[in-house]
């Protein structure tokens with residue numbers, strides 16, 4: 001466990017200036033996010049350092065869920081960012097970068113589901129998990145975890161997610177190389193994170209089809225029908241409750257779940 005592999009095929013010819021140039025590749029880890037968070041406890045990590053595992057024994061998902069990544073079927077990757085952050089909300093950056101990469105490199109039309117899912121149709125191809133390490137005095141580091149399903153066939157997914165997950169292979173019938181996908185993703189990641197002329201909320205909205213749609217939202221134990229009005233500059237969801245016409249601004253948190261019935 002924790003054996004570091006050669007990274008030359010990943011970083012050779014990478015088109016970034018900073019992000020993803022420093023990369024640690026592992027055969028197997030429990031979780032790249034957990035490893036990166038642990039590293040942040042122990043040392044100063046340079047901006048844009050990445051940790052990638054070919055498989056994870058305990059991949060972490062959002063809302064206390066696990067992330068299926070026990071085989072070398074995907075890109076299980078964590079990137080470290082240090083404050084001050086250049087774009088907010090941070091979680092929108094990997095999401096938009098992934099949609100662009102899927103379109104331009106794999107010809108897959110993916111779209112975004114608030115707050116941080118990348119879907120093809122109503123199936124998830126990428127999940128994103130952002131964790132923070134607060135050192136106090138305004139110094140915070142972030143770990144941006146991205147799980148991209150690459151080469152699973154339908155039956156490789158467990159029964160829990162077989163109907164709600166997809167992969168690049170399923171969508172295109174083609175085999176893509178992990179090293180190339182890494183380089184492509186990091187290229188778009190750096191562009192969206194560092195280009196000051198890009199408004200990440202506008203980009204997110206462009207690649208989502210939720211605006212003006214009626215959706216079902218589960219909030220704690222309540223199920224409500226709402227119309228999505230907009231995404232605020234903080235990345236919150238502005239909704240109108242269909243029943244009582246109340247307008248609300250919703251923050252992403254555990255207990256909020258959106259069904260994909262706006263498809």
Ligand code: BTN
Pocket residue numbers: 030031032033034056058059060061062063065066067069075076077078126127128129145146147148
């Ligand atoms: C989600 O539940 O949608 C978020 C999934 C995030 C999975 C990635 S895989 C790489 C990184 N390491 C983890 O343990 N989780 C994230």
